Amino acid sequence: MLITFNLVMIGTLLSLFVGGPLGIWAGSSRRVHAVSEVIVTTLQTLPSFVYLVPVVMLLGPGDATAVIAIALYSVATTVRYTDHAIRNVDPTTIEAAVAFGATPLQTFWKVRLPLARPGLMLGLNQTILMCVGMxxxxxxxxxxGLELETVDAIARVEPGRGLLAGLAISALAIILDRYVGAVAEKLNAPGSPRANSSS
Structure with missing residues (x-):
């Protein structure tokens, strides 16, 4: 399970590193948003195994290929949820910050980003689940990792072994989902320092 966990976490970090800034850019610009919507929708309609082909051709088989394929598969989800979270911030709040003399950078870091936090945490949650699925x-x-156990059990027609490996991967997804949800609730709690700083 540790190998599978590492693949998921590294793939998630790569997806956030690439998709986070792109989502913020799309959420801040109408033109970029229009272009990204087309690209993201196209990427999300492709079958998951399609992402393996170009990576294998460039790097060959191995864990590095697996991580990059996972990140490529989940990056569209990261971009879409980040874009949605940034765009859904109340514009009147942004206008008020500008009226009080906040610079664009201050408005982004002190107003837009804290108010978008719930949507960003949801995007993180969905990115992790997409990585687990991939x-x-x-x-x-x-x-x-466990993924090899699952595929090997299917190939050998060993349903019990495949079921156990599949349940272990599902348990990993549930644990990560609950953990991210708990962190999000703690950050958004009325008494938390971060919640107070954004209010």
Whole structure:
């Protein structure tokens, strides 16, 4: 399970590193938003195994290929949720901050980003779940975790072994989902320092 967990976490970090800034850019610009919507929608309609082909051709099989494929598969979700969170901030609040003399950078860091936090946390949650969903497919390119157990059990027609491996991956997804949800609730709690700083 540790190998699978590492693949999911590293893939999530790569997806956030690429998709986060792109989502913020799309959420701050109508033109970029219009272009990103088309690209993101196209990426989300592609079958998951399609992401493996170009990466395998460039890097060959292995864990690095699996991580990059996971990140590529989930980055569209990161961009979409980040874009949505940034765009859904109340414009009157932004206008008030500007009226009080806040610079664009101050408005972004002190107003827009804190108010977008619930949507950003939801995006993080969905990105992690997309990574978990993709990790099973990466057994086809040589990853060695629970995903390999699942695929190997299917190939050998061993339903019990495959079921156990699948349940372990599901348990990992549930644990990560609950953990991110708990962190989000703590950050958005009325008494938390971050919640107070954004109010």
């Amino acid at each position: 990790v099973v497919i990466t057994a086809l390119v040589g990853s060695q």
